[in-house]
Structure formats: structure tokens, C-alpha cells
Amino acid sequence: MALTPETLPRHELNGLPVRVVDSDDDGRVGLEGRVVIETTNTLSIEVRTDGESRVVTVPKSGSTFEFAITDEAADSTKESGTTSKLADTQPGGTERSAPSDSAGEGVAYVTVDGSRLLSRPARRTETNGDSPWQ
Amino acid sequence: MDVAAERIDRLHDLARAAAADGEDDRARYYVRLARRVAERNRLELPRTFRRFTCDSCDAYLRPGTNARVRLQDGHVVVTCDCGSHARYPYDG
Numbered sequence: 001m002a003l004t005p006e007t008l009p010r011h012e013l014n015g016l017p018v019r020v021v022d023s024d025d026d027g028r029v030g031l032e033g034r035v036v037i038e039t040t041n042t043l044s045i046e047v048r049t050d051g052e053s054r055v056v057t058v059p060k061s062g063s064t065f066e067f068a069i070t071d072e073a074a075d076s077t078k079e080s081g082t083t084s085k086l087a088d089t090q091p092g093g094t095e096r097s098a099p100s101d102s103a104g105e106g107v108a109y110v111t112v113d114g115s116r117l118l119s120r121p122a123r124r125t126e127t128n129g130d131s132p133w134q
Numbered sequence: 135m136d137v138a139a140e141r142i143d144r145l146h147d148l149a150r151a152a153a154a155d156g157e158d159d160r161a162r163y164y165v166r167l168a169r170r171v172a173e174r175n176r177l178e179l180p181r182t183f184r185r186f187t188c189d190s191c192d193a194y195l196r197p198g199t200n201a202r203v204r205l206q207d208g209h210v211v212v213t214c215d216c217g218s219h220a221r222y223p224y225d226g
Contacts, residue, residue: 003140012141014164015148037163122170125138 003069005110009117010125013038017068018045021111024062031056038121043114060114069108138175142168146183153194161194185222188214 003011013035020031036055037044043065044057117124145168152161165187172179186195193214195201202213205224212220 007137010137012144014167015144036160121167122174125141125171126174 005069005108008067008069008110009112010127013043013067013117013121017070018043019066019068020045020058020063021066022064023058028056028058028063031058040120041118043117058114060117063114065112065114065117067110067112069110070106136175138171138177141171142177142179142183145171146180149194150186153196153200158193158200162192165192165194185212185220188216188218189220190214190218191216 014037016035018033018035020028023029031045031047033045033047033053033056035043036046041061042057042059044055046053046055145164149161149164149168152158152164168183169179169192171177187193188195188201191214193200193216195212195214197203197212200215202211204211204213209221209223212222214220
């Protein structure tokens, strides 16, 4: 299971290029960079502007992120078999990962509501329910 | 390969890149997160990951920069800057 638009909310976010599409705080809209640190409630985005980099912490709730998935992940946007499983594992989150407007070859942009990512970083991958010790 | 194993692979790459950039604390964060993912999903960490990370301080080891690698009789000793040793055998 590679990194596809369907698996992205369960996959590693660190290192992905991201853009803040929408946010409660207007000052954060349009931020562009790479995710460097993920916590339960925030993503830290490293923004590089002409040589110098700064790290901005963006809360997950109230923000909408657009992740860019490059290379091999882009061509498998069709297999949506995992979508239903995702809906099971994270109820309450709105499924908004629309594999929209693929610009150019090999790049897919996935828009995810930040509330879907609210989870501890290591916990997000797991498919089991609340009690994994069964 | 499931998502968790891939996450560990990606975190390994991120940790290596961060260590190469001199971002030691960030590399440490990635190493810890990879360990945590492996632990939660009951996966074995890849051998290269185990050999290139410090067991006690979670630093990503770069021989010559923050780790010393010495060959002894029948085993390799990797010494991290934090002072802890890791040993593994070799043949030949």
C-alpha cells in the first residue's frame, strides 16, 4: 500500500510538501512548505523563503491542507478500495480527500480537512479500534 | 508492505536527511517516531535502521560525525557521541 490519496490520512505526513488552503486564521492561508513535525493537534511546516527557512506551527483543527504526492503514488488514484475502511477507522472526520486537479505528470494534490488528521502521529496508522490488544 | 512499514522506511530516510543537514534534534524526533510506529504495530525495525541509530539517545548515527566505528576481534563496536556502545558480530 503505497502513499495514495486514499491512504494519505493514515500515512506519514512528515516530509510531504503541503499548502494551507483554508484556515481560521487568515494569516496562515497560503503557507507553503514541507511538514517537519507532527503532533496530535498541530503540523509544523517549514517555509523556505529565499534561502532562509522558518517553521510555522499550524493547528490541524480549523485548517484545510493540500498535500502534493509525487512519483509512483499518483497513478494509483483510481483504486478506491481503501476508502470505506478509512471511514470506519476515523468516524467523525469528513472524507474530503478529493484527488482533484492533477497538475502535470506524476503529481497529485490531495485536499484533506485538518480535523481528519487529529490523532497522535503514531496512532494514525492503526486500523484497529480503540483497543488494539485483542 | 503495509502503511506502517512504509512509514518506518520514510522516517528512516527523513532522519538520515535531517542528520546530514545537521538537524540533530529533528533526526532524533524522526527516529523516535519510527520506533513508536514499529512498537505500536509490532513490526521489526529494519536492520539498517537498528545499526544506524543509537539505542540510548535515539540519535541518527553518521560514522565519522557523531559515531565511532571500530573493528574488534569478531565484532564491530559503534560508539555514539553520548557514550553508549553498540556491538554486533561480523564474520571473516
